Amino acid sequence: MSTVADKLRVDMIECRGHGVCAEVAPELVALDEWGYPILADGAVPANLTRHARRAVTLCPRLALTLTPTGRSR
Numbered sequence: 001m002s003t004v005a006d007k008l009r010v011d012m013i014e015c016r017g018h019g020v021c022a023e024v025a026p027e028l029v030a031l032d033e034w035g036y037p038i039l040a041d042g043a044v045p046a047n048l049t050r051h052a053r054r055a056v057t058l059c060p061r062l063a064l065t066l067t068p069t070g071r072s073r
Contacts, residue, residue, distance in 0.1 A: 005043035005069045008052055012036070014063035021064050025051040043069050 008028055010021075017035035021028075027048055030038045044052045044066070056064045 003046070006049060006052065006066045007043050007069050008039050008055070009065050009067055010037050010039060011063040011065070014061050016061050016063075018060050020058050020060060021055040024055040024058055028052055029055065037064070 008025075015036060017031075017037075019031055019035050019037075021037050022031045025048065028040045028044060028051065030040075032038055052066050056066050
């Protein structure tokens with residue numbers, strides 16, 4: 001059984017650079033010199049999906065989303 005791969009996306013207009021996403025999912029999110037997220041390219045690996053969902057949930061500005069890529073894992 002295959003699942004659809006997800007990708008993290010950030011709304012840079014809404015983001016205020018709190019950095020919670022990088023604390024929760026450092027394998028997927030780095031911070032630039034001003035504290036704004038730099039997301040890993042490509043789909044979120046299956047073993048990191050839980051961390052990605054937690055980062056989305058904890059984002060104080062709700063600027064982070066997890067969207068299906070349309071591709072199977």
